Amino acid sequence: MSAIPSVDLKDFTSNDPERKEKFVEEIGAAFENIGFVALSGHFLSDQLVDDLYEEIKKFFALPQEIKDSYEIEGIGGQRGYTSFGKEHAKGKKEGDLKEFWHFGQYVEDDPKLEAEYPDNVEVKELPNFNAVGKETYKMLEKTAKYVLRALAIHLNLEETYFDAYIKNGNSILRPIHYPPIKEEPKNAVRAAAHGDINLITLLMGAHGKGLQVKDHEGNWVDAIAKPDQLMINVGDMLSRLSNNKLKSTIHQVVNPPKELWGTSRYSIPFFMHPVSDMPLNCLENCITKDNPKQFEDITAGEYLYERLVELGLVKK
Ligand SMILES: O=C(O)CCC(=O)C(=O)O
Numbered sequence: 448m449s450a451i452p453s454v455d456l457k458d459f460t461s462n463d464p465e466r467k468e469k470f471v472e473e474i475g476a477a478f479e480n481i482g483f484v485a486l487s488g489h490f491l492s493d494q495l496v497d498d499l500y501e502e503i504k505k506f507f508a509l510p511q512e513i514k515d516s517y518e519i520e521g522i523g524g525q526r527g528y529t530s531f532g533k534e535h536a537k538g539k540k541e542g543d544l545k546e547f548w549h550f551g552q553y554v555e556d557d558p559k560l561e562a563e564y565p566d567n568v569e570v571k572e573l574p575n576f577n578a579v580g581k582e583t584y585k586m587l588e589k590t591a592k593y594v595l596r597a598l599a600i601h602l603n604l605e606e607t608y609f610d611a612y613i614k615n616g617n618s619i620l621r622p623i624h625y626p627p628i629k630e631e632p633k634n635a636v637r638a639a640a641h642g643d644i645n646l647i648t649l650l651m652g653a654h655g656k657g658l659q660v661k662d663h664e665g666n667w668v669d670a671i672a673k674p675d676q677l678m679i680n681v682g683d684m685l686s687r688l689s690n691n692k693l694k695s696t697i698h699q700v701v702n703p704p705k706e707l708w709g710t711s712r713y714s715i716p717f718f719m720h721p722v723s724d725m726p727l728n729c730l731e732n733c734i735t736k737d738n739p740k741q742f743e744d745i746t747a748g749e750y751l752y753e754r755l756v757e758l759g760l761v762k763k
């Protein structure tokens with residue numbers, strides 16, 4: 448049996464109260480324990496997933512000068528392209544063995560947030576790239592909204608507690624390419640051990656080996672999803688809000704064995720962020736005698752800025 452439990456979002460979106468409760472219990476238990484869950488019943492169609500992979504493979508195969516023209520100065524890599532080796536895990540000097548693209552929020556009816564967020568970047572060479580990215584963004588955001596509704600119930604909050612904070616939130620869709628490995632990496636891996644910054648992460652592409660999750664005993668366990676499943680995990684923002692009741696588990700992407708060095712890995716995390724003025728102050732009902740308040744009060748925007756500096760994406 449896999450160490451990562453499986454859940455079906457259709458249980459939650461059914462109108463059957465028993466199935467809904469079952470989903471809340473299962474995901475709540477998984478997130479209090481290993482911090483990861485494999486989820487089916489999401490809103491992505493097979494066609495959309497195939498289209499997205501096709502587009503991102505074409506993008507990463509473009510000549511380096513063209514990709515570099517989409518790396519925008521001064522926005523901390525929040526939109527467009529980030530080149531190979533640039534991002535490093537907190538406390539590590541070697542860059543991860545990856546290049547990636549960022550799609551950001553498509554703000555509706557909110558001029559203040561429209562001004563706050565950088566614009567999405569259009570890839571001129573690929574006429575379908577941006578439309579497919581936008582559609583995927585919307586479907587993952589919708590999936591995440593229901594997952595957060597279930598977590599709100601689990602945390603004894605009103606079911607729609609997160610809705611207002613995630614509407615026009617600062618979420619990021621990040622297609623990643625881990626290129627073939629040419630020579631023995633010096634102390635670098637595809638993605639060094641880290642916790643995610645955001646509320647929750649929905650990961651497409653965890654179908655082959657590579658992603659590993661650290662369990663309570665400190666063992667690395669493989670996190671592999673079935674073809675119809677997304678891997679979902681708790682990020683540090685939700686861990687703070689819940690006073691660490693929900694666990695933001697450390698994970699990494701290891702290099703493949705030498706016989707597979709010639710292959711690329713493509714994975715696509717959706718990092719669900721709230722709007723920047725959401726307070727991440729520990730919820731009163733998660734502070735108890737046995738679990739006193741563990742984190743200082745901070746807003747999502749302040750916290751994100753601190754973390755982007757640590758990752759080498761924003762210079763102070
Ligand atoms: O590539 C993967 O499977 C996971 C990537 C990841 O953990 C991240 O980008 O935060």
Ligand SMILES: [Fe+2]
Nearest residue numbers: 641642643698
């Ligand atoms: Fe991650």
